[in-house]
Amino acid sequence: MTALNVAATHVGTEALGPGVRSVVWVQGCPFRCAGCIAPDWIPDRPARRAEPAELAEELLADPRVTGLTLSGGEPMQQAAGLAELVGRARSTRDVSVICFTGHRLERLRTRPPTTGVPELLAAVDVLIDGVYVAALDDGRGLRGSSNQRIHHLTGRLANCGYDFAGRPRTAEIAVDGPQALLIGVPPTGLLDVFDTAVDAALAGTRPHTPRTSGTCSHTSRKEAPS
Template sequence: MTAPYEVLNVAATWTGTTALGPGRRSVVWVQGCPFHCRGCMSPDWIPMRRARLVAPADLVPELLGDPAVGGLTFSGGEPMFQAAGLAELARLARTVRDISVICFTGHRLEALRSRPPAPGVARLLEEVDVLIDGLYVAGLDDGRGLRGSSNQRVHHLTDRLTSYGYDFDSRPRSADIAVDGQNALLIGVPPTGLIAAFDAAVDSVRARTTLWKDNHER
């Protein structure tokens, strides 16, 4: 039986993107974050509320359904808050395919090791190849790299991705936008100005959809 803390509370998933790390990857954004960084790109995923509860074993086929996917990226929300479940997810995924794992966290690596904030942090760190740590600071967002702001650090915890030629710190950013009905998902660390444009586009689509419904459902 799965331990309760190994059931993940997931805000969103995406299968197959090139915007969140080297190669083609699948992404898990967890729900809930104890931090409240000003300018956080995912404010809806900060509240500690119930979202999609799913066992790690049930996520594996979804995330690895695309045979070209060679890695997982964990973001949020705060992944370390659900470390046990994500560690189990990474472990199970590696029984299917030799994947790499990237994880974002607002905690510093030293603090994770000395004062783990949740069960399973040590296990998750054993599964992670690249950890991007530290809080997002809007004033230090230089629009570069796979970290939101320049105070965040990239730790290669294994050498799996060191020879990949992927510049985590200063590569040009890219992002995918996925639209599903009235919902839209921004995938990636957004280049400067993209969040404002994204929010405006989503508001516009929702307003048009509401107007269309008002006109056709009377």
């Protein structure tokens, strides 16, 4: 069993793929893309340690969940653990799997950066590959910038009616005590609105840390330390 180093999770969202999904963001990314909206998730440092079986049970706690989305950070840095997570989840429910990565698919297939990459690719239905390039952020689709590609590694979601590349972006905000999590690929201008709103909510109460980010531009978080 390979433990995962997890930055965050969210159970039950419609902002990161078709249907109701659960998301796991792993800690650590080698790319350090300029404009990354989750810089706190870039360093390869201990976050939350979670066993795949435990995490699978958590992500499937909502019976409406029909899919998992794997993000970060960089999922391929923890490919073996994520492959095991997917296997555990699918032993309970036949979920679809979407995975973001800064690596190109060709490189993953010929020169995998870590162990477990072939197993994870075999479990993924849709892979969104390529680093985030802020100048190519066109405000469309389930990717941060237009250089990122959508690969249907299986036919499972190919004809589901969800436009991965061109759909209008949507996002959700989840508030849990002092933490606000922006889930999804943010539409143009939403990050500034999110930051302003959270700053206003925290003003006069206690200081907050800067919002965190992720290489593929699909989550942001602000948190007030206790």
